[in-house]
Amino acid sequence: MSIQITLNGKPEGLEEGTTLSQLLESKGVKAPRVAVELNRRILRREEYPSTEIRDGDRLEVVTLVGGGGARP
Amino acid sequence: MDDKLVIAGKEFKSRLFLGTGKYRSAEEMNAAFEASGTELITVALRRLDLSTPGKKTLLDEIDWSRYSILPNTAGSRTADEAVRTAQMARAMGLSDWVKLEVIPDAKYLLPDPIGTLEAAKRLVDEGFVVLPYINDDPVLAKRLEEVGCATVMPLASPIGSGQGLVSFEQIKIIVEQARVPVVVDAGIGSASDAALAMEIGADACLINTAVALAKDPAMMAAAMRMGIEAGRAAYMAGRIPKMAYATASSPLEGIVR
Numbered sequence: 532m533s534i535q536i537t538l539n540g541k542p543e544g545l546e547e548g549t550t551l552s553q554l555l556e557s558k559g560v561k562a563p564r565v566a567v568e569l570n571r572r573i574l575r576r577e578e579y580p581s582t583e584i585r586d587g588d589r590l591e592v593v594t595l596v597g598g599g600g601a602r603p
Numbered sequence: 604m605d606d607k608l609v610i611a612g613k614e615f616k617s618r619l620f621l622g623t624g625k626y627r628s629a630e631e632m633n634a635a636f637e638a639s640g641t642e643l644i645t646v647a648l649r650r651l652d653l654s655t656p657g658k659k660t661l662l663d664e665i666d667w668s669r670y671s672i673l674p675n676t677a678g679s680r681t682a683d684e685a686v687r688t689a690q691m692a693r694a695m696g697l698s699d700w701v702k703l704e705v706i707p708d709a710k711y712l713l714p715d716p717i718g719t720l721e722a723a724k725r726l727v728d729e730g731f732v733v734l735p736y737i738n739d740d741p742v743l744a745k746r747l748e749e750v751g752c753a754t755v756m757p758l759a760s761p762i763g764s765g766q767g768l769v770s771f772e773q774i775k776i777i778v779e780q781a782r783v784p785v786v787v788d789a790g791i792g793s794a795s796d797a798a799l800a801m802e803i804g805a806d807a808c809l810i811n812t813a814v815a816l817a818k819d820p821a822m823m824a825a826a827m828r829m830g831i832e833a834g835r836a837a838y839m840a841g842r843i844p845k846m847a848y849a850t851a852s853s854p855l856e857g858i859v860r
């Protein structure tokens with residue numbers, strides 16, 4: 532069964548029961564400097580394999596980039 | 604003489620901090636970092652581009668082991684956004700230092716003093732080492748020091764404007780009253796600006812646009828390094844006062860007439 536989430540501000544469909552680790556892998560996310568926030572809670576890396584994504588979840592996957600003093 | 608800069612217990616030999624934005628290439632960026640002698644660089648936090656997650660960015664081309672990494676909260680318009688950004692940055696596992704920027708306005712990119720103070724209190728309570736970016740407001744600087752910030756970072760002039768030190772009288776007051784290092788951050792345009800900031804007693808300068816967008820970033824980075832060293836030495840050497848009248852350099856007696 533497929534579910535709908537918001538990933539980095541955009542709608543995304545995936546299989547029910549997908550874990551965060553599986554989602555990141557399917558997206559090719561290998562970046563060493565990555566943090567994940569699920570429904571406004573920042574997850575620890577140890578939680579990625581066991582966290583199941585649910586319908587309606589809001590996920591932010593962020594990384595460090597060059598810059599500062601950016602246009603808000 | 605041992606003139607090391609110490610921030611939150613960490614020692615720095617270089618008083619030049621560099622931002623990582625606006626570089627035209629990784630080669631120019633790395634050459635600039637090398638020429639500058641910098642030991643600390645600032646980085647921002649953004650959504651990972653999931654359409655090209657494996658794509659290398661400029662940051663992937665630097666040697667992360669060579670520098671202290673200072674994540675910033677660039678893009679945050681409110682205290683809440685800045686706190687959230689800082690927490691995500693800390694979750695990367697690299698640093699619990701944060702350069703706090705709360706900037707609601709896109710035209711002048713000036714920091715919101717009220718949001719900054721509020722976010723600083725919350726972040727210090729959560730164990731962050733907080734380096735707040737502010738206007739050159741001596742009272743605000745004291746308040747931030749009192750809530751536990753590790754430095755204060757008054758701007759010379761708006762970010763990227765290259766105007767140099769627009770009002771240095773207030774920065775002198777901040778220097779006089781601060782018990783934490785004062786880092787002049789934003790608006791430095793050339794080496795003389797950096798030297799002047801150090802001559803009035805700043806402990807370090809944070810520079811980005813002036814180096815990244817110079818015709819020759821590595822050469823400008825070296826110039827900034829020299830300017831900061833010169834300014835710091837001049838400050839420590841104890842300059843003569845400025846006077847309205849002249850005082851002769853050679854003896855007044857024995858002149859042949």
